Amino acid sequence: MGQTMPLPPPFPADCRLAVFDLDGTLYRQSLLRRTMGWQLLTRGGPGRLARIRDLGRFRKLREEISDAGEPGFDAALFARAVAVTGRSEADMRALVQDWMEVRPLPYLRAARVAGVADLFAALKARGITIAIWSDYPVAAKLAALGLTADVTLAATDPELDTLKPNPRGLAMLMAQANCPAEKALMVGDRVERDGKAAAALGVAFLLRSARQGPPGVARVAHFTALAAAVQSS
16 A cells, blocks of 8 residues: 655654564563562472572573674573573573463453554555564464564574574565665664664664653653554554
């Protein structure tokens, strides 16, 4: 469907691709982490304190490896996690999958950012490709949120195996959509990850955060007003 009026800022003129981060962007990550922390404490069973400790260590290691920005992160991450926690690789992978990927799913819908479903619908009505680019697996979380996208890409996908802020995933999505940088928008919750990747490729960036971002960075706390603006444009 052709566009009849310009989209509102921060969308670029003749926008053709909107790329969304998932965790912390499409749902309120702080709310989910509080919920899962309570679940770990009350329903973690024997060894729950060790699980809390080791999941915290895993997240910290992931951040450190992400800062390096090099491809091939998955094997290196779990090798370091095994060394730090003393768990086997199979045990560590099972722990991460259980508590970071599977158990949070029933609580995602309640944490969904206001207006995101309306924004997706408005973008689709304008013929804009919606992509999800996440550092974590996408499909199950997106389904739990009740959202659909045209294309998804996770850092854990074998063809990527690279964490943000390395912009390789964004470049892959732009190439797949045959979309130049000046007609794409990146939406994320972290300037130092999503925003840095977008800047590396000259892509416009929108910060989704309840907190004020750096000067000059476009920001929304939720998507309600933006969805209405897109619908009316």
